[in-house]
Amino acid sequence: MNSKNHPENVKPEFVLKKLHSPEGKIADAITYFAGSMAFVYVHTVWFAFWIIANHGLLKPFIPVFDPFPYGLLTMIVSLEAIFLATFIMISQNRQALIDTYREYEEQQEQREEDKEQAELEEEVEDIQQDLDDIKKAMLFIQGKLDVLEKQKLQKAPPSSQTPKP
Numbered sequence: 722m723n724s725k726n727h728p729e730n731v732k733p734e735f736v737l738k739k740l741h742s743p744e745g746k747i748a749d750a751i752t753y754f755a756g757s758m759a760f761v762y763v764h765t766v767w768f769a770f771w772i773i774a775n776h777g778l779l780k781p782f783i784p785v786f787d788p789f790p791y792g793l794l795t796m797i798v799s800l801e802a803i804f805l806a807t808f809i810m811i812s813q814n815r816q817a818l819i820d821t822y823r824e825y826e827e828q829q830e831q832r833e834e835d836k837e838q839a840e841l842e843e844e845v846e847d848i849q850q851d852l853d854d855i856k857k858a859m860l861f862i863q864g865k866l867d868v869l870e871k872q873k874l875q876k877a878p879p880s881s882q883t884p885k886p
Contacts, residue, residue: 736822740815748811755805768794 739745754760771794774783787793 733822733825736818736825739818740822745811745815748808749815751805751808752812755808 771787771791773779775785775787775789775791777785
């Protein structure tokens with residue numbers, strides 16, 4: 722894909738407008754038909770009729786209008802080939818636009834996922850910081866409780882070692 726059609730250089734509105742153009746849809750329909758067996762069948766019947774009619778087999782109903790070597794048929798088929806090639810190229814360009822738009826959408830999704838990931842990582846860091854603060858506070862409180870416990874043990878009267886009757 723050339724840099725002109727790279728997703729960062731193409732506006733999505735432009736791509737959507739081109740994708741929904743009547744010309745593109747017509748070219749796709751023609752290309753779809755040209756790539757089908759119906760196309761082959763229609764041409765087989767057409768060529769058979771052309772050859773039969775121009776050999777004079779239908780002479781009472783249809784006069785010979787393009788005798789062998791079928792110059793008119795050759796010209797018509799050549800023009801058809803030119804137009805079909807053009808329609809195929811239009812369809813390929815349209816497919817390239819679809820690919821460009823999909824790539825653009827994927828990049829947008831990736832940016833959104835990256836942003837969400839960054840936000841989640843920031844929240845996790847905040848939670849970790851809060852947990853660290855709580856741990857420090859608990860250690861501080863535990864230290865104070867230990868100090869109070871030592872003070873309480875130091876101020877308490879010595880217990881008598883003698884058993885009471």
